[in-house]
Amino acid sequence: MEIIGTALNRVDARDKVTGMAKYTGDLVGPHALIAKVLHSTFANGLVTSFDLSEAWKVPGVVDIVTCFDVPDIQFPTAGHPWSTDKKHQDIADRKLLNTRVRFYGDDIAAVVAENEIAATEAVRKIKVSYEEYQPLLTIEAAMQAGAGAIHDERPGNVVVRSSYEIGSFEDAIKEPGLIRIEGDYETPIVQHCHIEKALSFAYMEAGKIVIVSATQIPHIIRRICSQALGIGFGDLRIIKPYIGGGFGNRQDALTEPLNAFLTMRVGGRPVKLEYTREETFCCTRVRHAMKFHIVSYVRADGTFAARSIVAYSNQGAYASHAHALVANAVNGFRMMYPQGAIKSEAYTVYTNLPTAGAMRAYGIPQIGFALESHVDDIARATGLDTIDLRTRNMMKLGYVDPPTSITCHSTGLAECIQKGEAYLKYRQKREAYAAQTGLVRKGVGMAIFCYKTGVYPISLETSACRMVLNQDGSLQLQMGATEIGQGADTVFAMMAAETLGMTMDKIHVMSRQDTDTTPYDTGAYASRQTYVSGMAVKKTAESLKSKILDFAAFMLNKEAWDLDIKDNQIVRKNMGTPLISVAEVAVESCYSLTNSTHIAAEESHHCSDNTYAFGVCFAEIEVDIPMCQIKVLDIINVHDSGRLINRQTAEGQVHGGMSMGLGYGLYEYLKFDPKTGRMLNDNLLDYKLMTAMDTPELNAAFVETDDPTGPYGNKALGEPPVIPVAPALRNALLNATGVAVNSIPLNPEKLFFAFERAGILS
Amino acid sequence: MTRKTVTCTINGKRREFSIDVRSSLSEMLRGEASLDSIKHGCDVGECGACTVLIDGRPFNSCIYLAVWAEGKEILTLEGLTDTKGTISDIQQAFMDEGAVQCGFCTPGFIMSSIPIITSDTPASREEIRKQVSGNLCRCTGYENIVNAIEKTQKKRIEERKGSGKK
Structure with missing residues (x-):
C-alpha cells in the first residue's frame, strides 16, 4: 500500500x-x-x-x-x-x-x-x-422503597436491570485453594466539553x-x-x-x-x-457515573476461577442511551479476561440529575477504572506480578465471546504491553518504588483494555459512499459518515486514493452532510467509521474504478481485465506502462458523441462482523503526600488498532484520548448541590478541564496488526485512548503510597481523606 | 439602545463601525466585519477561542467591549494570510504538526502563539504551555500544538540570526 x-x-x-x-x-x-x-x-x-x-x-x-x-x-x-x-x-x-x-x-x-x-x-x-x-439525587435515594417515580412508566426508577452468567459461578467458587478478593469502585459524572457550544x-x-x-x-x-x-x-x-x-x-x-x-x-x-456554556454543561448530556462491586476468586498461579460484578449506572433524568452504557461496561468486564465463571448484574437508574448519554468509549472508561484497579488489588493480595497476572488471563487470539459471538480476529496486546514496559522500565521501577517512606514518593502503574469496533451485533451497522468523476479526472467523495475532528475525511480520502490508484489531490471530500443528498450512514460513534464506513469507501472505489476501466477499454479497444490505474494513469496490468490518463477517460466519457456516460458510483456496506482493538497505558507519577497532589512524570499509551491509516491523525487521537483520560483520573467531576440538585461547576473555570500547563508530555506508540475483517486491516482507534489512563494513574498511586483509592478523580480533597485514613499524612 | 461609532485598524485596514455600545469586540468582528475565525466557546473569557491581538497583545475579544477598540490595531487569524492566499509559517506548522483536529480552538491558539514566535527570547516548552494556557482544547492534548509553536519559534529565531549576520 x-x-x-x-x-x-x-x-x-x-x-x-x-x-x-x-x-x-x-x-x-x-x-x-x-x-x-x-x-x-x-x-x-x-x-x-x-x-x-x-x-x-x-x-x-x-x-x-x-x-x-x-x-x-x-x-x-x-x-x-x-x-x-x-x-x-x-x-x-x-x-x-x-x-x-x-x-x-x-x-x-x-x-x-x-x-x-x-x-x-x-x-x-x-x-x-x-x-x-423531593429530589432523588443518588442511585440509593431513587431505588429506596417508597421513592416516587421520576417517570410513571418506571415505578421503581430502575430503567433496566440485566444479568448474565457464563458457566456456574456458585460451582466454580467451590474449588479448593482459591483466594477471594473484593472491591468497590466508583466513577464520577463528567462532561465532554467540546469547545463549540x-x-x-x-x-x-x-x-x-x-x-x-x-x-x-x-x-x-x-x-x-x-x-x-x-x-x-x-x-x-x-x-x-x-x-x-x-x-x-x-x-x-x-x-x-x-x-x-x-x-x-x-x-x-x-x-x-x-446554548450558553452553562447550558451546554447542564442541559445536553454527561458521562454516566457508575458504581461497581467486584468479587474475584483466583488460583495460586494467578488464573481467574470465578468473578462477579454488580454495576449501578446513574442515568439522570431521561433515558437517552440508557442501559446500553452499563451493558457495554459489564460486557467489557467479561471480554477483557474471559477466564472461568463470570456472573453479572447491572442496573440503570433514573435520578433527578442531568441526563447521561454517550461519551468517548461508552461505559468502558468506567469499567476500565474498576476492573484494572481491581486487577492490581488482586496482584497485591496474591503477591503476583501485575503484568503476568494480566497476560495469563487476558483475551487471546481466536476468542469468541459467548453471548455476542464477537471474535478476536487479531491481537497485538502482549506486544503492546512489552513495548510500554520497555519504555517506562516499569518492572524495575515498580520494585524500586515499593518501599518508600518520604513525604514525596514516586510510583508506576499500568492498565490494559479491549474495545469493540462498531456496534455489531447489538445494532445495525450500515454505511454508504458516493463518488462522482469530474472531467479533469478528479472526483467528489461523499460520505454519510461524519468528520467531527477525528480526521475521518482525511482517512476516507486516503482509502479512496489507495484503492483507485489515484493521488490525494484528485480526491475532493464533500465534508458537509445534507440528508437530502448525502448517502446513508448512521454517523460518527463507536469508533466505527474507518472500519464500517471505510468498507463502503473501498467498495465504491472498486466500483468506480471498474467503470473507469470499462470506458478506458472501450476507448483503447482493449480488455478491461487487463487494465489498471496507477498514479492517475490507465496502465496495462502488471506492466505499469501508462496508456492514457484518467482525465482523458473522464473527458471522453462526458463528451463522447457515441457513448457518453456519467461515471459515478455508489455502494453501501452492511457490516456483519466486529473485532477488538487493544492497548495499554503505563504511567509514572510523583505524589506529594502533605499537599495531596499527583504529578505525572511520564506517560505512554501503546495501541493495537490494526493497521494505521494515517499516522499523523492516529497519533492525534491517542494524544487527545490520553488527555481526556488524565482529566478523568485527576481533575474532572461535576458537582451538585445536595439539596436542590443544581449543578455547581457548570463553566470552564470551575470545571477543571486541563490546560496545556496541566498536561504532561504525551507519548503515543503503536503495535500494528493486520486485522482480516477491517477494510485495510484497521480496527477501532477514536475512543480507546481515553480508557486505560485513569486506572494506570490509580495503580501508580498504589505503588507509590500503598494506598488504594477506588474512586476518581484523584484530586487533593479525595487524597487528603485517603491518606488520613491510611495514616501517612502526619 | 445607544449606538456609537468605533474607528480602528483591523488586519492592516482602517475600518469604521456603528455599533450597539453593549457589543463585545468579538460580536463586532464577527457580525460587522464578517471575521468568522473568531469563535465563541464560552462568552466569558474562559476558553480563548475568540483570541485576537490588540496592539500586539492577545485578548479574549468576547470580554473586551467593542467601544474600547477605538484607535486600536487589531489582528485576527484572517490577517495572517496575505492577499495572494499565502499562509504564515505558524499556520503551516499547525498543519504539518497535526495540531488541528476539530479546528474550533485553532484560530485562538494561533493568535496566542504570535507573541511567543515573535519574541527574541526563546521560550521553553514549559513557558510555551504557560503562555497558551488561556486557550482550551479538548481534542489534541496540546502535544502537537506545543510542537507547532516550538518549531516555528526556533525557525524564526534562526531566520533572525541569519538576517542579523548579513
Whole structure:
C-alpha cells in the first residue's frame, strides 16, 4: 500500500488554520431570530402554570411557547440506529418541553425574539408556578422503597436491570485453594466539553424544515425529529457542517427537535438556538457515573476461577442511551479476561440529575477504572506480578465471546504491553518504588483494555459512499459518515486514493452532510467509521474504478481485465506502462458523441462482523503526600488498532484520548448541590478541564496488526485512548503510597481523606 | 439602545463601525466585519477561542467591549494570510504538526502563539504551555500544538540570526 499507513496532513487543515472552515454558527444569516430556553430551577416536580404577561411586553419578542403548547408526543433522543423491533427501540420518555420536571435545568418554555438580549430578557420575565417534590439525587435515594417515580412508566426508577452468567459461578467458587478478593469502585459524572457550544439553526424551505446542526449523526437526527414532531422523514432535511468536537455528546438529539418546532411556529423564519456554556454543561448530556462491586476468586498461579460484578449506572433524568452504557461496561468486564465463571448484574437508574448519554468509549472508561484497579488489588493480595497476572488471563487470539459471538480476529496486546514496559522500565521501577517512606514518593502503574469496533451485533451497522468523476479526472467523495475532528475525511480520502490508484489531490471530500443528498450512514460513534464506513469507501472505489476501466477499454479497444490505474494513469496490468490518463477517460466519457456516460458510483456496506482493538497505558507519577497532589512524570499509551491509516491523525487521537483520560483520573467531576440538585461547576473555570500547563508530555506508540475483517486491516482507534489512563494513574498511586483509592478523580480533597485514613499524612 | 461609532485598524485596514455600545469586540468582528475565525466557546473569557491581538497583545475579544477598540490595531487569524492566499509559517506548522483536529480552538491558539514566535527570547516548552494556557482544547492534548509553536519559534529565531549576520 502506498498511501495507507503514511502520515499526511488533514484534508481540512488549511481551511481550519485560515478561519475558512464554516461551523454552524458561521452559517446563520444576519436576520435569524434568536431562541432561548427557560430551564427549571427545581429538580423534581410539576409545572402548574405560567404568567407570560411581563415576558410578552419585552420589545422584540416574536413567540413564547411553554410545555403546555408542545405536541403530546414522547420521543427518544439516543443516536442509535433505529430498530424496527419494538423490544430494542430506545425509550421515548421526553417531550419538546416538559411539564413534569425531572432535573434542575429541564426545558419548560422557550422564547423566540428578534435579538439575543430580548430573548434572554423575556425568558427571565416568565413566571412559573409549580409543585415541587423531593429530589432523588443518588442511585440509593431513587431505588429506596417508597421513592416516587421520576417517570410513571418506571415505578421503581430502575430503567433496566440485566444479568448474565457464563458457566456456574456458585460451582466454580467451590474449588479448593482459591483466594477471594473484593472491591468497590466508583466513577464520577463528567462532561465532554467540546469547545463549540451546543447549537443549531432551523428554517423552512421548499416545504421542508431544514436544520443546520453541530451533530455527529445527521441521518439519525432526521429520524428523531420526525418522531418528535410527528412528521415524515422527507419533511426534514439535516445539514451538518464542520463541528467543534463531539466526543459522544452529539450522538444524541440536543437542540434540534425543539428548534424544528420553533421555526414551524414562526412561519419558517430562521431560528438560531445556541446554548450558553452553562447550558451546554447542564442541559445536553454527561458521562454516566457508575458504581461497581467486584468479587474475584483466583488460583495460586494467578488464573481467574470465578468473578462477579454488580454495576449501578446513574442515568439522570431521561433515558437517552440508557442501559446500553452499563451493558457495554459489564460486557467489557467479561471480554477483557474471559477466564472461568463470570456472573453479572447491572442496573440503570433514573435520578433527578442531568441526563447521561454517550461519551468517548461508552461505559468502558468506567469499567476500565474498576476492573484494572481491581486487577492490581488482586496482584497485591496474591503477591503476583501485575503484568503476568494480566497476560495469563487476558483475551487471546481466536476468542469468541459467548453471548455476542464477537471474535478476536487479531491481537497485538502482549506486544503492546512489552513495548510500554520497555519504555517506562516499569518492572524495575515498580520494585524500586515499593518501599518508600518520604513525604514525596514516586510510583508506576499500568492498565490494559479491549474495545469493540462498531456496534455489531447489538445494532445495525450500515454505511454508504458516493463518488462522482469530474472531467479533469478528479472526483467528489461523499460520505454519510461524519468528520467531527477525528480526521475521518482525511482517512476516507486516503482509502479512496489507495484503492483507485489515484493521488490525494484528485480526491475532493464533500465534508458537509445534507440528508437530502448525502448517502446513508448512521454517523460518527463507536469508533466505527474507518472500519464500517471505510468498507463502503473501498467498495465504491472498486466500483468506480471498474467503470473507469470499462470506458478506458472501450476507448483503447482493449480488455478491461487487463487494465489498471496507477498514479492517475490507465496502465496495462502488471506492466505499469501508462496508456492514457484518467482525465482523458473522464473527458471522453462526458463528451463522447457515441457513448457518453456519467461515471459515478455508489455502494453501501452492511457490516456483519466486529473485532477488538487493544492497548495499554503505563504511567509514572510523583505524589506529594502533605499537599495531596499527583504529578505525572511520564506517560505512554501503546495501541493495537490494526493497521494505521494515517499516522499523523492516529497519533492525534491517542494524544487527545490520553488527555481526556488524565482529566478523568485527576481533575474532572461535576458537582451538585445536595439539596436542590443544581449543578455547581457548570463553566470552564470551575470545571477543571486541563490546560496545556496541566498536561504532561504525551507519548503515543503503536503495535500494528493486520486485522482480516477491517477494510485495510484497521480496527477501532477514536475512543480507546481515553480508557486505560485513569486506572494506570490509580495503580501508580498504589505503588507509590500503598494506598488504594477506588474512586476518581484523584484530586487533593479525595487524597487528603485517603491518606488520613491510611495514616501517612502526619 | 445607544449606538456609537468605533474607528480602528483591523488586519492592516482602517475600518469604521456603528455599533450597539453593549457589543463585545468579538460580536463586532464577527457580525460587522464578517471575521468568522473568531469563535465563541464560552462568552466569558474562559476558553480563548475568540483570541485576537490588540496592539500586539492577545485578548479574549468576547470580554473586551467593542467601544474600547477605538484607535486600536487589531489582528485576527484572517490577517495572517496575505492577499495572494499565502499562509504564515505558524499556520503551516499547525498543519504539518497535526495540531488541528476539530479546528474550533485553532484560530485562538494561533493568535496566542504570535507573541511567543515573535519574541527574541526563546521560550521553553514549559513557558510555551504557560503562555497558551488561556486557550482550551479538548481534542489534541496540546502535544502537537506545543510542537507547532516550538518549531516555528526556533525557525524564526534562526531566520533572525541569519538576517542579523548579513
